[in-house]
Amino acid sequence: MITTGGKLWFAITAFAVIAAGVYFVATGRGDDGGAITLLFIGAGSALLGAASVATRDGDAALPGDEGAKEPVVVRDALPAPWPALAALGAGVTIVGFAAGGILFYGGLAIVGVAFAEWMVQSWAERSTADPSYNRALRNRIMFPLEVPVLGLLGVGFIILTFSRVLLALPDANVSTAVAILVASIVTALAFLVAYRPTIGSSALSWMLAIAAVALLGAGVVSGVAGEREIEHHGDIEHADDAAEEHAE
Amino acid sequence: MSITTYDPIGVEPAPAPVPGRRNVMLVGALVATAAGTVLIGAVLGGYLSARDIAQARNQPWPADDAELPNVALFVTYIGLALSAFFAQWAHAAIKMDDRRQAYMATSFTVVLGLLFLNGMSYCWNQLGQVAGASPYATHMYAVTVTHALVVVAAIALWVVVAFRVFGGQFSPRNSEPVVAAVVIWHFAVASGLVIWWALWFVEGGPG
Numbered sequence: 001m002i003t004t005g006g007k008l009w010f011a012i013t014a015f016a017v018i019a020a021g022v023y024f025v026a027t028g029r030g031d032d033g034g035a036i037t038l039l040f041i042g043a044g045s046a047l048l049g050a051a052s053v054a055t056r057d058g059d060a061a062l063p064g065d066e067g068a069k070e071p072v073v074v075r076d077a078l079p080a081p082w083p084a085l086a087a088l089g090a091g092v093t094i095v096g097f098a099a100g101g102i103l104f105y106g107g108l109a110i111v112g113v114a115f116a117e118w119m120v121q122s123w124a125e126r127s128t129a130d131p132s133y134n135r136a137l138r139n140r141i142m143f144p145l146e147v148p149v150l151g152l153l154g155v156g157f158i159i160l161t162f163s164r165v166l167l168a169l170p171d172a173n174v175s176t177a178v179a180i181l182v183a184s185i186v187t188a189l190a191f192l193v194a195y196r197p198t199i200g201s202s203a204l205s206w207m208l209a210i211a212a213v214a215l216l217g218a219g220v221v222s223g224v225a226g227e228r229e230i231e232h233h234g235d236i237e238h239a240d241d242a243a244e245e246h247a248e
Numbered sequence: 249m250s251i252t253t254y255d256p257i258g259v260e261p262a263p264a265p266v267p268g269r270r271n272v273m274l275v276g277a278l279v280a281t282a283a284g285t286v287l288i289g290a291v292l293g294g295y296l297s298a299r300d301i302a303q304a305r306n307q308p309w310p311a312d313d314a315e316l317p318n319v320a321l322f323v324t325y326i327g328l329a330l331s332a333f334f335a336q337w338a339h340a341a342i343k344m345d346d347r348r349q350a351y352m353a354t355s356f357t358v359v360l361g362l363l364f365l366n367g368m369s370y371c372w373n374q375l376g377q378v379a380g381a382s383p384y385a386t387h388m389y390a391v392t393v394t395h396a397l398v399v400v401a402a403i404a405l406w407v408v409v410a411f412r413v414f415g416g417q418f419s420p421r422n423s424e425p426v427v428a429a430v431v432i433w434h435f436a437v438a439s440g441l442v443i444w445w446a447l448w449f450v451e452g453g454p455g
Contacts, residue, residue: 044285098380
């Protein structure tokens with residue numbers, strides 16, 4: 001008997017195969033690529049359908065009782081973005097390998113971090129049946145590494161983006177005023193958060209996320225706009241010397 | 249003087265771990281295989297589309313300066329096909345509880361995988377194409393390097409399996425990780441044969 005999961009995947013298979021035929025005919029039998037891609041999607045979903053049928057959608061009958069099912073064991077797992085991060089790192093590495101430059105090393109670093117985090121978390125969440133205990137185990141090992149590294153990255157991000165904004169402003173005095181204004185706003189908000197501890201962590205997260213996106217956007221726009229004309233001390237002295245020579 | 253144990257978490261004693269679900273590795277391997285199938289299909293579709301466009305414009309495909317090393321390619325891919333039998337042999341040996349055969353089969357599987365990578369490296373060198381220099385070179389490398397990475401991942405999995413076989417961790421009743429590795433290996437072989445047909449046999453034929 002075909003299970004529910006199997007029916008879903010086999011339906012996708014049938015849809016992909018029919019779509020491949022329709023695509024091939026509709027493009028005047030000129031584009032093999034699209035049809036082949038759809039056929040491979042069909043093959044992948046057929047494989048998943050077969051897996052669903054073979055494993056009976058993960059259900060296991062208890063011995064001696066036809067109707068009874070083994071209770072599904074749900075493991076309390078911590079949030080795990082590491083596979084996605086590792087895939088991102090692999091993509092960045094491949095692009096960096098083709099394009100050259102720092103992207104390649106950045107990609108390798110992302111892959112390394114993802115695997116290290118993944119291994120520690122995988123170990124921690126299998127340690128006991130208590131998720132809070134597992135989380136504490138994981139945090140005890142990783143926080144001493146994560147907090148300083150993330151702090152450094154955060155400071156670097158702020159320096160890089162905000163410096164682009166200050167350098168793009170039309171005048172040095174305006175840059176100074178903006179720097180003081182932003183620092184004052186940050187201090188005031190920090191005071192507010194400290195003074196009102198009832199502010200929830202989600203509200204705080206939203207606030208920080210919005211600020212980070214705004215900073216990133218301003219940094220990108222300013223970076224594209226370019227820096228204002230800045231006179232270097234050497235240039236000023238050179239200009240003074242030239243003026244004196246001209247006066248003589 | 250009493251001795252107190254150091255308890256950094258403050259929960260004592262810790263509850264026992266929850267037993268895992270069955271067939272997790274096998275289902276994971278099948279999901280990875282399905283994802284890999286779509287990946288190979290996507291890069292192969294890109295290659296075929298680029299070929300169709302080039303042929304519609306009467307441009308050469310493969311590039312004029314590309315001379316396919318058909319014999320080397322055939323030997324390389326037939327070696328990969330042969331490795332599928334060794335992978336299956338490893339599983340059969342585990343099911344028979346024959347450790348010596350399992351050692352040989354896992355080792356030969358890994359060695360044949362490495363020989364495939366060596367063969368591909370030679371073929372790329374013989375082709376003399378540079379990625380980005382022509383649509384043919386770019387798409388050819390996109391397909392073959394993607395497949396080579398799949399083989400590298402399969403080899404890494406088999407190295408882990410081989411170490412566990414040497415450690416005596418598998419038995420006829422506990423062979424699921426070996427089955428999962430066999431599934432991944434068969435996928436790497438099958439996708440390699442499809443690529444050999446689409447990229448090399450159709451373009452140049454055995455010569």
